Amino acid sequence: MRKDYSSWSLFTKGLRHNEGWDPAWRSAEPKPSYDVVIVGAGGHGLATAYYLAKEHGLRNVAVIEKGYLGGGNTARNTTIVRSNYLWDEAALLYEHALKLWEGLTEDLNFNVMFSQRGVFNLGHTLQDMRDIERRVNANNLNGIDALVLDAAEVKRRIPILNTAKTARYPVLGASFQPRGGIARHDAVAWGFARAASKYGVDIIENCEVIGMDIANGRIVGLETTRGPIRSERVGCVASGHSSVLAKMAGIRMPIESHPLQAFVSESMKPVLDTVVMSNAVHGYASQSDKGELVIGAGIDHYTSYTQRGSPHIIEHTAAAIIELFPMFSRVRMNRQWGGIVDTTPDACPIISKTKIKGLYFNCGWGTGGFKATPGSGNVFAHTIAKDDPHPLNRAFDLARFSTGHLIDEHGAAGVAH
Amino acid sequence: MFVFFCPHCGENREEEEFGYGGEAFIPRPSAPETLDDDAWGDYLFMRKNPKGWHWEMWSHNTGCRKFFVVKRNTATNAIAGSWTLSDGRKAYDAEGGAT
Numbered sequence: 059m060r061k062d063y064s065s066w067s068l069f070t071k072g073l074r075h076n077e078g079w080d081p082a083w084r085s086a087e088p089k090p091s092y093d094v095v096i097v098g099a100g101g102h103g104l105a106t107a108y109y110l111a112k113e114h115g116l117r118n119v120a121v122i123e124k125g126y127l128g129g130g131n132t133a134r135n136t137t138i139v140r141s142n143y144l145w146d147e148a149a150l151l152y153e154h155a156l157k158l159w160e161g162l163t164e165d166l167n168f169n170v171m172f173s174q175r176g177v178f179n180l181g182h183t184l185q186d187m188r189d190i191e192r193r194v195n196a197n198n199l200n201g202i203d204a205l206v207l208d209a210a211e212v213k214r215r216i217p218i219l220n221t222a223k224t225a226r227y228p229v230l231g232a233s234f235q236p237r238g239g240i241a242r243h244d245a246v247a248w249g250f251a252r253a254a255s256k257y258g259v260d261i262i263e264n265c266e267v268i269g270m271d272i273a274n275g276r277i278v279g280l281e282t283t284r285g286p287i288r289s290e291r292v293g294c295v296a297s298g299h300s301s302v303l304a305k306m307a308g309i310r311m312p313i314e315s316h317p318l319q320a321f322v323s324e325s326m327k328p329v330l331d332t333v334v335m336s337n338a339v340h341g342y343a344s345q346s347d348k349g350e351l352v353i354g355a356g357i358d359h360y361t362s363y364t365q366r367g368s369p370h371i372i373e374h375t376a377a378a379i380i381e382l383f384p385m386f387s388r389v390r391m392n393r394q395w396g397g398i399v400d401t402t403p404d405a406c407p408i409i410s411k412t413k414i415k416g417l418y419f420n421c422g423w424g425t426g427g428f429k430a431t432p433g434s435g436n437v438f439a440h441t442i443a444k445d446d447p448h449p450l451n452r453a454f455d456l457a458r459f460s461t462g463h464l465i466d467e468h469g470a471a472g473v474a475h
Numbered sequence: 476m477f478v479f480f481c482p483h484c485g486e487n488r489e490e491e492e493f494g495y496g497g498e499a500f501i502p503r504p505s506a507p508e509t510l511d512d513d514a515w516g517d518y519l520f521m522r523k524n525p526k527g528w529h530w531e532m533w534s535h536n537t538g539c540r541k542f543f544v545v546k547r548n549t550a551t552n553a554i555a556g557s558w559t560l561s562d563g564r565k566a567y568d569a570e571g572g573a574t
Contacts (some may be wrong), residue, residue: 301524312520314497315549359495360477362549363526368476370491403520460516 105435155433
């Protein structure tokens with residue numbers, strides 16, 4: 059059993075030049091069988107395993123990962139956390155996640171550096187402002203903190219923002235969620251991995267699923283690059299590769315996988331102490347604790363699994379950010395990358411049972427999955443453990459694409475796709 | 476940045492001139508009123524989204540404004556070729572409609 063981190067352990071290990079720390083989690087060899095196998099060791103998959111062990115007493119659990127832990131979209135997002143979605147179903151799901159974020163560092167005994175620095179969604183047209191009013195009112199009715207700010211107040215809170223009336227798309231106001239913010243994305247993966255591992259969950263890297271064993275409409279095991287693993291319950295949390303896994307089970311998914319690019323600048327003194335998003339000029343930015351600007355924008359329009367996109371999207375993103383923050387025009391960019399996002403027709407996730415008994419999918423988070431990490435794992439663990447959806451994810455069933463009960467969140471998703 | 480050959484214009488042009496049209500050759504049901512919800516939902520929303528060769532439509536937005544078909548590998552970004560819709564359909568069928 060690994061010891062909890064504490065001020066005392068930091069002090070004593072510090073005296074020994076930080077030698078002798080235990081590895082945060084145990085890298086396991088695959089056993090022949092498990093009660094539950096989670097496919098995908100990103101934030102959502104690891105959170106699922108953690109809540110399965112913590113809340114449902116399922117400890118004979120494996121999380122298998124084709125690459126390395128947290129190396130997919132968990133490491134590639136822009137770390138924004140908020141819950142200001144329009145429709146009840148989505149708002150309550152993301153708010154569930156936000157409430158878990160607020161206690162996550164203590165719960166995991168791992169500092170996920172959750173910083174509630176607020177999130178602004180800018181409005182640039184009268185229609186933007188009407189939509190913002192409507193969304194803020196809907197949020198307040200759902201008990202979610204949100205307020206409408208006018209341009210002068212936005213300028214007061216973000217002095218470096220260009221609110222000039224002569225701008226091509228002048229800022230007319232914003233919605234503001236004070237409890238929103240950012241978190242350290244890698245720490246989320248590491249923290250969940252460590253906490254799950256402590257409960258006995260096996261984390262198995264470099265283990266890719268290459269086939270599913272299905273008998274009489276029920277999943278009985280997986281074929282992997284490290285041999286067969288038996289399990290009667292399998293949860294797939296593979297984001298961009300969900301269609302690939304679903305095809306192995308003969309299931310069609312309403313998902314298209316697109317590259318979403320992001321980049322960070324060189325480190326600078328603090329200039330931006332909040333998160334700014336704009337649908338109209340289409341960019342979003344925050345400043346990390348290391349001082350880097352973290353910038354993202356829209357997806358590449360074609361489907362791809364290549365984890366890179368086209369340069370003109372970068373140019374478009376940079377143009378949007380400079381439109382909002384003219385002083386950033388001289389900032390040098392350090393790194394640029396792409397992640398593969400699993401977009402759905404209604405910009406909402408699929409957290410669902412399937413026609414194969416014992417096979418569950420948690421996917422379709424598209425461009426906004428990071429913010430939901432703990433909530434997603436929490437309700438998906440419930441879905442797997444009880445073989446029945448949690449009340450908060452009942453509406454996110456795969457069947458909604460037959461019944462027509464879509465939850466259209468393109469407006470609040472913040473990224474056009 | 477992709478460079479696509481537009482079979483209508485007979486020119487290689489950069490990606491910015493084109494718009495993505497999604498998966499190609501999804502047949503519109505001939506009698507939609509006879510379909511059940513699952514079949515109609517499948518037509519509207521379900522996509523192959525393969526990791527590998529993908530038959531897809533692009534439109535030449537700033538050129539001839541016509542749609543054409545591209546066979547592109549989504550795992551490598553390799554492009555096998557461009558066809559008009561009718562020629563592409565023949566090539567697609569000759570492969571057995573495989574992804």
